[in-house]
Amino acid sequence: MFELVIKNGRLITPGGVVSADIGIEGETIAAVGLDLQGHREIDATECYVLPGAVDAHVHLQLPLAGRVSTDTFTTGTIAAACGGTTTVIDFVTPEPAQPLLDALSARRKEADNTVAVDYGLHMTIPTWHAARDERLEDIPAAVAAGCGTFKLYQAYDGMMLDDVSLLRVFRAVAAAGGRVVLHSETGPVLExxxxxxxxxxxxxxxxxxxxxxxxxxxxxxxxxxxxxHVAGCPLYIFHVGCAAAVAEIVAAKARGVAIHAETCPQYLALTADEHLAGLEGELFVCAPPLRSEEDRQQMWRALAQGDVDVVSTDHCPWTRNEKAQSDFTTIPG
Known part of the structure; x- marks a missing residue:
């Protein structure tokens, strides 16, 4: 007799869809089988039963240019739970003089006791930290504290790392057994x-x-x-949305680079010509931007072929008033 049994569901498994019961003890799946009995039972007839989703890329209560993204850890994770997402991964951005562990502790205090689902954190390495050896020496301690992924940027003042700085951080992260997650754009040229x-x-x-x-x-x-690849550092590319980027990722994998990539729903469903160029185009500003219809179709092919590994949301909500800026360079996205 199990504490809880989900009965007669269509279970999504690595081998396909099977009809079965799930026996649960505490928060652990204890058995999968037929005719299981439980003190509490949920009839899932005609329903699909699958693990909770993991959203590896969200920005909750994110400070940005004098604003804060509109979802808090509470509201954002309640929304995640309602949609079947049971784990989210947010970010820590240390202040210029702040050690990584202090920043990690402060961000966890914001989230603990307010989240409705499990959460993790990526550690951002801004420009000012990448330039200081003592900050890079904090990386092993961050990994040991459970924060093993480090976000770098190739764009945005204060965040953007040049190639030498990228290599320095790649080496430090690789030596600590971590992984780099990357916002990849050619920042100086974009400016x-x-x-x-x-x-x-x-x-x-x-x-x-x-x-x-x-x-x-x-x-x-x-x-x-x-x-x-030179540094021996595993690399994960955030929010890939165009065919040209996919081609580079495929080529890198073929060369033996330890690289993975995500795309997001906006790149699978929306296009620049239809949405950015349309009425209320400001509502569809995100970075990297929406691309062409050809790119949108290529992202679906890349998912089907395994060239792109993950779908995450890059959830970073703003109000309509905050989006209603006078020019495209000041629209939060």
Whole structure:
């Protein structure tokens, strides 16, 4: 007799869909079989039963440019639970003089006792930490404390790392047994393209995509993959949304690079021409931007073929008023 039995469900397993019962003790699956008995039983006839989803990329109560993303750890994780997601992974961003472990502890205090699901944290290594040996020396302690993934950026002032800094952090993370998770765009060139667009009077949301060419996302991935390979560091590319980026990831895997990648629902469902260029285009600003219909279709093929490994949300919500900015460079996304 089990504490709880989910009966007659269609179980999603690695071998396919099977009709069976699940016996549960505490929070652990104790048995899968037929005609199991429980003190409490849930009839799942005609229902699919599958593990809770893991969303490896969310931004809850994220401070950004004087704003804070609108979902708190409480509201965001309640929403996750309602959608069947039982684990989320958020981020820690240390202040300039803050040791990694202090930042980790502070962020955990924000989340503990407020979350409705399990959670983890990626540790961001900003520009100011990547340049200091004593901060990189904190990385093994962060791994030992349960934070084994480290987010790096190839874009954004204050976050962007050049190739030398990337290599330094890759080596430090590899030596500690961690993994780098990466926002991959060619930041300095994007800033120049954005400035030129504004100077020419282009402020509409579609210019968010036009100043972030897909090939520049792909070339950034190429450079990062080579540096990670040199350092022996496992690499995970965030929010891949274009065919050119997928091609670089496939080529890197073929060269033996330890690289994995995620895409997000927005790149599977939306396009720049239909959404960024349409009414309320500001609501569809995200980074990297939405791409073409051809890119959207390629992302589905990449998932089906195993070229892209994970679907995560990059959930980072803002209000309509916060999105309603006068030019594309100031729209949070």
């Amino acid at each position: 120049e393209l954005r400035a030129r667009a504004l100077a020419a009077g282009h402020t509409a949301p579609i210019w968010h995509e036009r100043t972030r060419p897909a090939r520049l996302e792909a070339t950034a991935i190429h450079r990062a993959a080579e540096l990670a």
